[in-house]
Amino acid sequence: MKKLLSVNNLQVHFTTFAGEVQAVRGVSFDLAAGEAIAVVGESGCGKSVTAQSIMKLIPSPPGRYMAGEIFFNGENLLPKTEKEMETIRGKDIGMIFQDPMTSLNPTMKVGHQIVEMLKKHTNLTGEAVKRRAVEMLALVGLPNPEKRYDQYPHQFSGGMRQRAMIAMALACNPRLLIADEPTTALDVTIQAQILELMQELKDKLGTSIILITHDLGVVAGFASRVIVMYAGKVVESGTTGEIFYRHRHPYTRGLLASVPRPGKEIRKKLNPIAGRPPGLINPPRGCAFWPRCDRAMQVCREVQPDMVQLSDTHWVSCWLTHEFAAKGANVRS
Amino acid sequence: MKKLVEIVNLKKYFRVGKNQILKAVNDVSIDIYRGETLGVVGESGCGKTTLGRTVVRLYRPTAGKVLYNGLDVHKAAGQEKKALYRRMQMIFQDPYASLNPRMTVNEIIGEALDIHRIAGGSQRRERIMELLRLVGLNVDHANRFPHEFSGGQRQRIGIARALAVDPEFIVCDEPISALDVSIQAQVVNLLEELQERLGLTYMFIAHDLSMVRHISSRVAVMYLGKVVELAGSDELYENPLHPYTRALLSSIPVADPDIEAERRRIILAGDVPSPVNPPPGCAFVSRCPQAMKECNQEIPVFKEIGDHHFAACHRLG
Numbered sequence: 063m064k065k066l067l068s069v070n071n072l073q074v075h076f077t078t079f080a081g082e083v084q085a086v087r088g089v090s091f092d093l094a095a096g097e098a099i100a101v102v103g104e105s106g107c108g109k110s111v112t113a114q115s116i117m118k119l120i121p122s123p124p125g126r127y128m129a130g131e132i133f134f135n136g137e138n139l140l141p142k143t144e145k146e147m148e149t150i151r152g153k154d155i156g157m158i159f160q161d162p163m164t165s166l167n168p169t170m171k172v173g174h175q176i177v178e179m180l181k182k183h184t185n186l187t188g189e190a191v192k193r194r195a196v197e198m199l200a201l202v203g204l205p206n207p208e209k210r211y212d213q214y215p216h217q218f219s220g221g222m223r224q225r226a227m228i229a230m231a232l233a234c235n236p237r238l239l240i241a242d243e244p245t246t247a248l249d250v251t252i253q254a255q256i257l258e259l260m261q262e263l264k265d266k267l268g269t270s271i272i273l274i275t276h277d278l279g280v281v282a283g284f285a286s287r288v289i290v291m292y293a294g295k296v297v298e299s300g301t302t303g304e305i306f307y308r309h310r311h312p313y314t315r316g317l318l319a320s321v322p323r324p325g326k327e328i329r330k331k332l333n334p335i336a337g338r339p340p341g342l343i344n345p346p347r348g349c350a351f352w353p354r355c356d357r358a359m360q361v362c363r364e365v366q367p368d369m370v371q372l373s374d375t376h377w378v379s380c381w382l383t384h385e386f387a388a389k390g391a392n393v394r395s
Numbered sequence: 396m397k398k399l400v401e402i403v404n405l406k407k408y409f410r411v412g413k414n415q416i417l418k419a420v421n422d423v424s425i426d427i428y429r430g431e432t433l434g435v436v437g438e439s440g441c442g443k444t445t446l447g448r449t450v451v452r453l454y455r456p457t458a459g460k461v462l463y464n465g466l467d468v469h470k471a472a473g474q475e476k477k478a479l480y481r482r483m484q485m486i487f488q489d490p491y492a493s494l495n496p497r498m499t500v501n502e503i504i505g506e507a508l509d510i511h512r513i514a515g516g517s518q519r520r521e522r523i524m525e526l527l528r529l530v531g532l533n534v535d536h537a538n539r540f541p542h543e544f545s546g547g548q549r550q551r552i553g554i555a556r557a558l559a560v561d562p563e564f565i566v567c568d569e570p571i572s573a574l575d576v577s578i579q580a581q582v583v584n585l586l587e588e589l590q591e592r593l594g595l596t597y598m599f600i601a602h603d604l605s606m607v608r609h610i611s612s613r614v615a616v617m618y619l620g621k622v623v624e625l626a627g628s629d630e631l632y633e634n635p636l637h638p639y640t641r642a643l644l645s646s647i648p649v650a651d652p653d654i655e656a657e658r659r660r661i662i663l664a665g666d667v668p669s670p671v672n673p674p675p676g677c678a679f680v681s682r683c684p685q686a687m688k689e690c691n692q693e694i695p696v697f698k699e700i701g702d703h704h705f706a707a708c709h710r711l712g
Contacts, residue, residue, distance in 0.1 A: 104575040205665075219666045249438035249602065251663045254646035258662055276576055279605070279648025283655035302652045320580035322609035324649040328632075329609060331587075334580030338545055 065133075066270050067093040067116070067238060072130035074111050077123060081343040085111045087294035088130070095237070098264055098271040100285035100302075102278065102317070106339055108294040109274045113240050116272075117157055118147045134238070153183040156231030160243035162223035165230075166215040172226050173199070173211030176233050183234045198229040202259060221252035225259070232263060239263075242274045257284060278321055282306060287375065290314050293340055293350035296369075300376035310378045312355050349381065357382060399564060399596050400427040400450065405459035407442075407449050417671045419445040421620035421678075422459070424697070427564075432590065432597040434611030434628060436604055436643070438667050442620040443600045444488075447566040450598065451483045463564070481511055484557035488569035490549035494541040500527070500552055501537040507559040526555040531585060547578035554585065558593070566598045571606065583610060604647045608632050616640045619670055619678035622697060626704040636706045639679045677709065685710055 074086040086108040093099055101109045114120050116132055118139060132139045134155065139147070151157075159165050167175055176195040180186055186194055192211070199207035202225040215223055224244060231239060241260065245253040257280065264271055273285055281288055281302065288305040290298045290313065298311040309315055316335035322328050337354040340346055348365050352358040359381060367381045381387060407420040419442045427433045435443045448454050450461050452468050461468040463479060471479050487493035494503060504523050508514050514522045524534045530551040541549055550570060557565055567586065571579040583606060589595060601607050607614055607628070614631045616624045616639065624637040635641045642661040649655055663682045674680055677690045690709050697707040 104577060221666055249667075250604065250646045250648075251438060251642060252666065253648075254660050254662055257648075258660070277648060278576070278650040279655075282650050282652040283648055283658075306650070306652050317576060318650060320577045321650050322605045324605070324651055324654055328605070332580040332584055332609070334584060335577040336581075338547065338575075338578065 064095045065092055066095045066097075066135060067272075068131075068133040069112070069116070070131045070133070072112065072115060072132065073128035074108075074115055074120060074125060075128050076125050078343075084342045084345055085125075085294055086115065087342075087345065089291070089294070089296055091289050091296065091299060093238070093270055093272065095270055096264070096268045097287065098261075098273065098285050099287040099289060100273045100275060100281040101289045101291060102275060102281055103291035104276060104339055106342070107291040108342075109291050110242055112291070113157070113242050113272060113274050116238075116240060117151055117155055118142065118144075119157075149183075152179055152231075152236070153234045154236055155238045155240065156234070156236035157240045157242065158224070158227050158231050158244050160246050162220070162227045163215065165227055166223060168215050171212055171214055172218070173213075176230050179230060179233050195233065198233050199226070201232075201263075202226070202229045203255070204229070221248055221255065224248060224252075224256055228256070228259065228263075232267070232269070235267060236269065238270045238272070240272045240274070243276070244273070245280065246275070246277070253280070260284075278306075278318060290317070293345055294342055295350060296377075296379070297351065298376075298378045298380075300373070300378075304373065304376045308376070310372065310376075310383055311351075311380045312357055312382070313351050316354075349379075359387070396428040396431070398426050399429040399464065400598075401462040402426070402446075402450060403460050403462065405446070405449060405461060406457045407445050407454055408457040411671060415671050418620045418673060419670060420449060420456075421670075421673075423617075423620075423622050424459075425615055425622060425625065427596060427598060429563075429596055430590075430594060431612045432599050432610055434607035434614040435598060435600045435617060436602060436607050436614060437617035438602065438643075440619075440667055440670060441617040442670070443617050444568055446617070447485070447568050447598060447600050451485050451566050452479075453485070477511070481560040482562055483564045483566070484560065484562040485566045485568065486550070486553050486557050486570045489573055490546050490553055491541075491573075493553055494549055494556075496541055499538050499540055500532075500555075503541075503552060504556050504559050507556060511560050513560065522559070526559055529558065529589070530555045531581075545578075546574050547581060550574065550582050551585065554582075554589070558589070562595070564596045564598070566600070568600045569602070570599075572601065572603065579606070586610070604644065605649070616643065619667060619673055621678055621707065622705075623679065623708070624704075624706040626701070626706075630701070630704055634701075634704075636700060636704065636711055637679075637708050638683050638685050638710070640706075642682075642684075677707075 070090050072086055072089045076083040076085055089112050103109050127140055173195050177191050180191045180194055196207045196211050199210050204210050204225050245256050285302055287301055289296055292313050298314050319333040335354050340350055349362045349367055352362040362381050367379045369377050369379045370383050371377055402425045405420055405423045409417040411417045437443050449456050504526055508519055527534050532551050571582050599610055611628045614628045615622045618639050624640045635644055642663045645661045665682050668681055676692050677695050680686045680690045695707040695709045700706050700711050
């Protein structure tokens with residue numbers, strides 16, 4: 063499959079009063095055309111910063127791109143100017159956020175917001191623009207799209223706002239859709255509606271999707287590949303099957319053991335990860351996970367483990383996979 | 396098992412405008428047994444939080460009553476009321492909003508001890524230390540302020556505060572939904588351990604349905620101010636009867652790709668209708684895939700359909 067997006071060794075820092083926060087510390091991954099991948103991790107692991115970097119939405123100051131490349135469609139986005147980015151944002155890359163109100167303008171009718179976008183990025187004019195906007199509202203399953211076109215965001219419910227935002231993000235047929243916790247604020251029945259909608263759009267329009275979430279259940283049903291992030295780094299990545307059934311990193315195992323097992327084992331005692339993630343002003347010298355890891359070795363405190371390839375698609379960064387690590391080090395739950 | 400809390404035909408309405416009444420809790424009757432965990436689930440706006448708050452007397456009911464050990468919670472006064480507050484406690488959803496930012500942990504937990512004159516002097520200090528240890532916090536955290544703690548730690552402080560008065564019954568209102576996955580599991584484990592050690596009874600309100608199944612012995616499903624189904628938690632999840640429960644359960648994402656690939660979801664159309672002037676008849680009628688004519692006219696009766704399995708639906712029995 064053709065590579066659409068390629069992130070290489072991305073590093074993003076933020077300057078704060080307390081010091082330099084190393085939010086993203088060398089993240090690399092690829093995305094093929096038409097593929098849906100998920101980025102998972104806890105708050106503060108750098109997943110949203112990574113996503114916003116792809117759109118170059120990190121405010122500077124305080125943020126700074128320290129190193130790395132983001133190739134989209136063969137072009138490196140990081141050196142691009144704000145003006146050049148404006149032709150890409152919304153047109154080639156669409157983004158939806160957890161809180162729709164952050165990206166919908168509360169003072170403008172929903173229809174006009176989509177029209178504004180279409181006017182900027184397409185050659186459509188006059189009636190055709192409006193027709194396309196109504197079409198988009200219908201596509202995302204809003205009842206009475208004609209009426210909704212003339213309404214303000216506050217007249218929409220949470221799920222409908224999310225749909226309106228998706229309509230806006232997809233209006234120009236972007237090749238990549240970045241969804242940053244799109245369903246976290248929604249109820250499960252509405253979440254199911256939105257996820258089904260995104261799946262449908264992916265199949266129908268061939269849009270590639272990066273789904274950022276902390277909900278492992280959402281990941282299991284949606285993505286074909288998963289990237290697990292911890293403390294600003296990718297610790298494990300692989301196909302959904304590899305991550306859920308053959309994971310090798312203790313953090314991935316810990317995340318999965320923190321949610322109740324489906325079916326009969328539901329009452330089994332949860333096995334959470336002790337402690338909490340490290341601060342990123344002074345991240346640990348070795349593996350960032352060692353202070354919480356129940357199998358940490360001396361080497362983990364001193365030296366960062368390399369990314370090791372286990373299969374065509376499965377990568378992990380953990381000393382336990384080293385050939386000299388103690389036997390029985392295979393992590394399986 | 397012995398009944399600890401009896402909720403009888405409880406109603407809580409809010410006036411939200413001229414001639415507009417929001418029926419947040421609309422005729423709910425549930426018993427809670429000693430030592431059990433009753434889970435309450437439902438979408439936002441279904442009235443689960445209002446129900447919890449009315450049970451512990453944070454709200455006055457519009458009609459109906461809550462009996463605690465046979466005593467009417469909302470009629471109790473004076474010493475009786477004070478004694479009641481020692482038996483019933485609450486843990487709140489937002490660990491940032493529910494702790495006074497100007498008080499130290501010591502003061503937050505000690506306040507309850509002072510009001511109920513449980514311990515003074517060196518006993519008071521010892522009791523606070525004991526509570527901190529009980530919820531897995533360090534004793535030298537006592538002199539710090541809430542902003543110095545993470546979300547999970549704050550929730551532990553909230554739990555210690557609730558436990559300070561030796562309660563029997565705790566309403567946990569979405570205690571984990573503001574926390575990260577790995578921290579959620581820590582807090583749930585703590586709640587389970589405390590229940591075992593202290594023999595607590597919980598009413599556990601949440602919208603995370605798999606966590607509710609994990610922790611609860613029985614589960615009540617609410618929709619638009621009403622309980623639509625109530626059963627033992629395994630029974631409810633394996634054999635849901637009400638069409639809303641079925642749809643709700645089918646929309647929970649399961650953290651297992653093989654199961655996910657096999658599953659058929661029931662996707663409900665539309666959103667929850669407004670609880671202001673709800674539709675006549677069954678509250679769920681506007682989204683129900685199996686609605687019949689009578690669903691529009693008559694409110695279905697909440698009755699026992701299987702063994703200890705209750706539901707309110709015209710299609711059933």
